[in-house]
Amino acid sequence: MKTLVILAHPNIEASRVNKRWKQELHQHTDEITVHEIYKEYPDWSIDVPKEQGLLEAHSHIIFQFPLYWYSYPPLLKKWLDNVFTHGWAYGSNGNKLRGKKLGVAMSIGDKQDNYQAAGSVSFTVDEVIAPFKASAVHVGAIALPYFAVFGASFQASDEEINQSAADYFQYIIEYR
Ligand SMILES: Cc1cc2nc3c(=O)[nH]c(=O)nc-3n(C[C@H](O)[C@H](O)[C@H](O)COP(=O)(O)O)c2cc1C
Numbered sequence: 001m002k003t004l005v006i007l008a009h010p011n012i013e014a015s016r017v018n019k020r021w022k023q024e025l026h027q028h029t030d031e032i033t034v035h036e037i038y039k040e041y042p043d044w045s046i047d048v049p050k051e052q053g054l055l056e057a058h059s060h061i062i063f064q065f066p067l068y069w070y071s072y073p074p075l076l077k078k079w080l081d082n083v084f085t086h087g088w089a090y091g092s093n094g095n096k097l098r099g100k101k102l103g104v105a106m107s108i109g110d111k112q113d114n115y116q117a118a119g120s121v122s123f124t125v126d127e128v129i130a131p132f133k134a135s136a137v138h139v140g141a142i143a144l145p146y147f148a149v150f151g152a153s154f155q156a157s158d159e160e161i162n163q164s165a166a167d168y169f170q171y172i173i174e175y176r
Contacts, residue, residue, distance in 0.1 A: 004058035008065040008076035017107035024165035064105040098140035109153035147171040
C-alpha cells in the first residue's frame, strides 16, 4: 500500500527544503502519494469527506511541514481540527485511524544543538511534538519516530538538503 504524505507549506515556491523533498517524493509516485493541502485548499475550505476517504485508504501517513512557532503551519492545524472528527477519529465509534502509522517530517530552522534542555530552545524535538504524539495516541494510531532536517533557515547547504531528501525517502520506506 502507498504512503500518503500530507504536505503543508504556506509558500512552497520560496521553500528550499520542503520543495526539494517534494521533488524527491515525486520520483516515487508508485509508492508515495503527495497531497499538498495549501494547493488543494487555497480558500481554506476543507473537503472533510474527501480527506477522511484519503486517510482511510492509507495505513502509513506522514505529515510534512516547516516548523513554525514550534508547531504546525496554521492550515495543517485547521485540517486536523476539521478532519479528525468525533465519531470518525475518536469517540465510541470513532476508530478510522486505529492502528495506522502516523509520522511527521519537519524542516526546522534552528540548529539541532539548540533543541535540548540546556540549549536556547530549552526543549527537545520530541517534547515540541508532544501534541502530535498525544493526538496519535488519542485516535489509537501509532506515532512513528519523527524525521527532521535542522538548520533549514539558512545554515543547511544544498548538499545537505539533497542528502536529507534521500534520507527522507529512506525514512518513509523504513517505517511503512
Ligand atoms: C512564521 C515562522 C515561524 C518559524 N518558527 C520556527 C520555530 O519555531 N523553530 C525553528 O527552529 N524555526 C522556525 N522557523 C524557521 C522555519 O522552520 C524554516 O524557515 C523552514 O523550516 C525552512 O523550510 P523551507 O525551506 O521548506 O521553507 C520559522 C519560520 C517562520 C516563517
